[in-house]
Amino acid sequence: MSSSLEETKFILKKYNITANKRLGQNFLIDDYIIENIVNVAETSKEDLVIEIGPGLGTLTSKLLEKAGKVVAIELDEKMIKILNDRFLLYDNFKLLNEDVLKVDLQKLIDENKGNLTKVKIVANLPYYITTPIIMKLLEEKLNIDSITVMIQKEVADRITAVPGDKLSGAITYSVYYYAEPSSALFVEKNSFIPAPEVDSEVINLKIRKEPKVKVKDEKLFFDIIKASFMQRRKTLLNGLINSKLFDSKEEILDIFEKMNLNPQIRGEKLTIEQFAQIADYASKQK
Numbered sequence: 001m002s003s004s005l006e007e008t009k010f011i012l013k014k015y016n017i018t019a020n021k022r023l024g025q026n027f028l029i030d031d032y033i034i035e036n037i038v039n040v041a042e043t044s045k046e047d048l049v050i051e052i053g054p055g056l057g058t059l060t061s062k063l064l065e066k067a068g069k070v071v072a073i074e075l076d077e078k079m080i081k082i083l084n085d086r087f088l089l090y091d092n093f094k095l096l097n098e099d100v101l102k103v104d105l106q107k108l109i110d111e112n113k114g115n116l117t118k119v120k121i122v123a124n125l126p127y128y129i130t131t132p133i134i135m136k137l138l139e140e141k142l143n144i145d146s147i148t149v150m151i152q153k154e155v156a157d158r159i160t161a162v163p164g165d166k167l168s169g170a171i172t173y174s175v176y177y178y179a180e181p182s183s184a185l186f187v188e189k190n191s192f193i194p195a196p197e198v199d200s201e202v203i204n205l206k207i208r209k210e211p212k213v214k215v216k217d218e219k220l221f222f223d224i225i226k227a228s229f230m231q232r233r234k235t236l237l238n239g240l241i242n243s244k245l246f247d248s249k250e251e252i253l254d255i256f257e258k259m260n261l262n263p264q265i266r267g268e269k270l271t272i273e274q275f276a277q278i279a280d281y282a283s284k285q286k
Contacts, residue, residue: 002029002030002031003031004028004029004030004031004034004058005029005193007058008027008029008056008058008193009193011056011082011086012027012056015078015081015082017078017082019193019194020076020078023075023076023126024126024127024128024129025055025076025126026124026192026193026194026195026196027055027056027058027192027193028055028058028059028124028150028191028192029058029191029192029193030187030191030192033150033185033187033191033202034058034059034062035062036184036185036202037059037062037122037124037148037150037185037202038059038062038063038066038122040148040184040185040202040204041120041122041146041148041204042120042146043063043066043067043120043122044066044067044068044118045066045067045068046068046116046117046118047066047067047068047069047116047117047118047119047120048067048068048069048071048109048112048113048114048116048118048119048120049063049067049069049070049071049119049120049121049122050070050071050072050073050105050108050109050119050120050121050122050144051063051070051071051072051073051121051122051123052072052073052100052121052122052123052125052133053073053074053075053100053123053124053125053126054072054073054074054079054083054095055074055076055079055124056079056082056083056086057072057082057083057086057087059122059124060072060083060086060087060093061086061087063122064087064090064092064093067092067120068092068116069092069093069094069112069114069116070092070093070094071094071095071096071108071112072093072094072095072096073096073098073100073103074095074096074097074098075097075098075099075100077097080095080097083095094112096108100133100136101129101132101133101136105136105137105140105142106140106142106143109142109143109144118145119142119143119144119145120144120145120146120147120148121137121144121146121147121148121149122147122148122149123147123148123149123150124149124150125149125150125151127151127152127155127196127198130149130151130152130155131155131171134147134149134151134159134171134175134205135171135174138174138175138178138179138205138207139178141178144207145206145207146204146205146206146207147179147204147205147207148184148202148203148204148205149202149203149205150185150187150200150201150202151200151201151203152196152198152200152201153186153187153198153199153200153201154198155171156183156200156201156203157183157201158171158172159171159172159175159181159203160181160182160183160203163176163270163271163272164268164269164270164271165268166268168268169229169268170225170226170228170229173225173272173275174222174225175205176212176272177211177212177213177272178205178207178208178211178212179205179206179207179208180205180206180208181203181204181205182203182204182205182206183201183202183203184201184202184203184204185201185202186199186200186201187199187200187201187202212272213272213273213275213276214276215276215279215280215283216279216280216283216284217279217280217282217283220245220279220282220283221275221276221279223243223245224240224243224245224275224278224279224282225267225275227239227240227242227243227245228240228267228270228275229267229268230242230243234266235263235264235265235266236261236265236266236267236269236270237249237252237253237256237263237264237265239267240252245282246282247285251282251285255278255281255282258281259274259277259278259281261274
């Protein structure tokens with residue numbers, strides 16, 4: 001039996017609590033995985049680590065050993081007492097009882113970074129809210145170096161796909177615009193209690209200093225990408241017609257002709273550079 005499993009069972013019994021299904025809680029009990037999440041994040045004493053959803057603090061304890069400071073953001077009030085009790089004597093630990101989607105993260109970073117040189121996000125994310133959290137971290141253009149998260153494997157496969165690959169979706173292009181994504185670690189469902197219904201994966205997003213492509217209208221660029229994947233079986237042309245982002249079908253066909261694109265092509269076949277080109281052509285015509 002792993003030490004994390006024994007520890008988790010002890011804490012759950014001591015505080016008389018169970019995992020909150022509504023919040024998507026599954027407690028990580030695999031020592032190997034916990035150690036490797038910290039390694040994947042390349043955590044060091046130079047780092048401020050923002051941990052999202054620390055839960056019982058199993059991963060937090062390892063992060064505190066390696067990081068300069070850990071700021072943990074936890075929504076579940078029942079976990080707050082546990083975390084405060086557990087890390088009472090740590091002078092490099094700070095805890096917020098907040099919904100991460102409502103937190104001003106850049107302000108939080110500015111208030112806690114001090115003399116630390118790097119900022120890293122680490123999290124075991126609930127499946128039901130994975131995409132909104134990842135996109136918040138990226139879209140706010142935070143002053144961070146990397147994001148290391150454990151998420152549902154199916155979502156991980158889409159995020160780490162190469163734009164233009166058959167697995168790619170709107171989130172693939174959105175993440176790729178801001179970061180260099182890579183798959184780091186496969187995590188079986190029995191690495192948790194209670195075990196979720198699906199396997200997980202740890203991914204790492206290295207934040208780009210500049211976006212992958214330059215676009216004249218960032219909002220239009222992302223709107224075009226989203227429209228292209230609204231109905232995956234539709235052609236790119238039909239997706240864009242239905243989006244109402246263009247004045248006419250003829251306008252879209254004119255852009256396709258300039259780019260030498262087949263009108264039957266699907267969105268997942270395009271590179272991120274091609275989406276940027278469509279957006280720039282469209283913005284010229286507005």
